[in-house]
Each structure stands twice: as structure tokens, then as C-alpha cells.
Amino acid sequence: xxxxSVKSDKEISQLLDEYGIKHGxxxxxxxxxxxxxxxxxxxxxxxxxxxxxxxxxxxxEEVEYVxxxxxxxxxxxxxxxxxxxxxxxxxADFADDIRRSNLTDYRDDDKGYTNEPVISPARSxxxxxxxxxxxxxxxxQRGPSSPETSRSGGVLSWLRVxxxxxxxxxxxxxxxxxxxxxxxxFKSVK
Amino acid sequence: xxxTSQKHKDFVAEPMGEKTVMALAGIGEVLGKRLEExxxxxxxxxxxxxxxxxxxxxxxxxxxxxxxxxxxxQQGDCYSCLREWCDSFL
Numbered sequence: 001x002x003x004x005s006v007k008s009d010k011e012i013s014q015l016l017d018e019y020g021i022k023h024g025x026x027x028x029x030x031x032x033x034x035x036x037x038x039x040x041x042x043x044x045x046x047x048x049x050x051x052x053x054x055x056x057x058x059x060x061e062e063v064e065y066v067x068x069x070x071x072x073x074x075x076x077x078x079x080x081x082x083x084x085x086x087x088x089x090x091x092a093d094f095a096d097d098i099r100r101s102n103l104t105d106y107r108d109d110d111k112g113y114t115n116e117p118v119i120s121p122a123r124s125x126x127x128x129x130x131x132x133x134x135x136x137x138x139x140x141q142r143g144p145s146s147p148e149t150s151r152s153g154g155v156l157s158w159l160r161v162x163x164x165x166x167x168x169x170x171x172x173x174x175x176x177x178x179x180x181x182x183x184x185x186f187k188s189v190k
Numbered sequence: 191x192x193x194t195s196q197k198h199k200d201f202v203a204e205p206m207g208e209k210t211v212m213a214l215a216g217i218g219e220v221l222g223k224r225l226e227e228x229x230x231x232x233x234x235x236x237x238x239x240x241x242x243x244x245x246x247x248x249x250x251x252x253x254x255x256x257x258x259x260x261x262x263x264q265q266g267d268c269y270s271c272l273r274e275w276c277d278s279f280l
Contacts, residue, residue: 024244033243033253 004035012038019045198267201233202274209233216260216267224258240272247273 004012009026012034016023019041023034198215206213211233212222230236243249250272251265260268 022244022246022249024242024246024249027242029239030242030253033249033256036256037252 004038194270195267198271198274201271202278205279206233206237206275211236214268215271216264216269217258221258221260221264228257230257236268237272237275240269240276245273245276 004015007015009031012026012031013023015038016034019038021034021037021041023037024030026034195215197213201209201213201215209232210222211217211225211230212219213233214236217225217236225231225236230239239253240250243253247269250269251262254260254265254268
């Protein structure tokens with residue numbers, strides 16, 4: 001893009017309108033300010049990725065993982081307890097997932113597992129889900145399905161907190177209802 | 191809302207006439223000197239800039255920051271001072 005300083009006042013005015021920047025007349029004392037604003041606006045527009053989009057992409061990948069992976073093979077004899085569900089991934093899936101996921105920082109985790117080249121954001125969601133129970137996985141699936149993630153991250157986090165509280169309350173209720181543990185559980189042999 | 195300073199009250203009470211730029215709320219000696227160096231030696235010149243920026247808060251704040259390095263509070267004080275003066279006298 002050519003330097004803004006060679007443009008006429010009228011052109012600057014038109015550019016400001018294009019970027020939707022409110023402005024007054026382009027006079028000597030205001031020109032520098034508007035050039036600066038235009039430079040910032042142009043730099044902003046050139047950047048394709050923003051944190052919100054990345055976040056949304058993560059959510060998207062979680063969705064893709066849920067819908068895409070129909071387990072073709074059930075290999076239960078893996079040594080990894082949490083990972084059994086995801087061991088059904090084939091190499092073809094792996095290639096697709098890797099192409100889809102641009103999150104390089106997660107790949108380091110993948111190297112520890114020979115068979116588990118899975119999308120890590122989804123994996124972390126499943127990892128957390130396999131421990132507390134199935135209810136969390138459904139909540140995780142519910143999360144990405146909301147398209148408002150990119151726009152209102154606050155709503156999503158509020159929703160997560162609410163879900164967490166509900167689960168915590170439920171677990172507490174279960175705990176209180178449990179009978180006290182016996183001191184000698186193995187009483188059968190007498 | 192923060193209350194207005196004495197400087198603000200003094201400025202908006204009467205037409206600015208030939209008051210120096212340091213009479214503006216938020217503009218002290220240091221900022222005033224910088225503005226004078228850039229050619230804004232009287233309060234009415236800054237008023238002129240304020241009006242040319244269509245009395246827009248964001249634009250005026252940014253301009254002030256770029257021209258003399260005013261911080262957020264100083265920008266706000268100067269803006270509200272000029273705006274209130276305009277409400278009364280313009």
C-alpha cells in the first residue's frame with residue numbers, strides 16, 4: 001500500500017469512510033492523526049487470526065471430533081486407561097485431524113502415545129470427562145455447539161461454571177448419602 | 191463520577207478569551223509547554239482543534255495523547271472541560 005502522506009485530503013477522507021472511522025475535515029492539524037488511524041485500521045484488517053477465532057476453531061475441532069469419529073475398531077487392550085475411547089482412531093483420521101488442527105503446541109503431547117495422534121483439545125476434553133463421569137462429556141459437547149462462542153465468551157464461561165456447580169452439588173449429595181465405610185471391609189473371612 | 195477540579199470550574203465559568211493553554215483542565219506546565227511547541231499556545235487554538243475533530247471524544251483524546259503525551263486522566267479532564275465550555279458558550 002502506498003504511503004498515506006502522498007494521498008490527497010479527499011482520498012484520506014474516503015479511506016476513513018471505508019474503514020468506518022468517524023472523522024472531521026482533513027486539515028493540516030488533523031492529517032497526522034487520521035493517517036495514524038488509517039495505518040492502524042489497515043494493519044488490523046490484514047491480520048486474519050484473532051484470539052477469538054482461534055478459540056472458536058478449538059471449539060470447532062471439538063465438534064468435528066465428536067461427529068467425525070465413529071469408532072471403526074474397538075481396541076480395548078491398550079495400556080492407557082483414559083485413552084481407550086480414542087484408540088479407535090485410524091491413520092486416515094489422524095491425517096485429517098492433523099491437517100485440521102493447527103495447534104502445534106498440542107502435538108508435543110501426542111508424541112507420548114504411539115496410537116493416539118488425536119486432536120488434543122478434544123482429548124483434553126475427554127480426559128476430563130472420563131474421570132468425573134459421562135455427564136461432563138455431554139456438557140463439553142454442548143459447549144462447542146453454541147455458535148456464540150466467538151462473540152460472547154463470557155456467556156460460555158458462565159455456562160461452564162454453572163454446569164460445574166451443578167455437578168459439584170450432585171456429587172456432594174451423593175457423598176452425603178453414602179454410608180460410612182467399614183473399618184474392615186474384608187469381613188467375609190472369619 | 192469524579193468531581194471536577196477547581197481549574198475546570200474556573201475555565202468553564204467564563205469565555206476563555208486569551209487564556210493560555212495551561213488554563214485548560216488536565217494541562218499542566220509540562221503538557222502546556224509541549225502543546226506550545228507544537229503551535230497550540232492559546233486555549234482557543236486547542237478549542238479550534240477540538241471543534242475540527244467534531245467534538246468527538248475518542249478523536250480528541252487520541253490527538254491529545256499524540257501531541258503532548260497526555261495520560262488517560264489528563265485527556266479526560268481536558269475533553270470534559272472543553273465540552274462543557276462549548277455547551278455554555280459556543
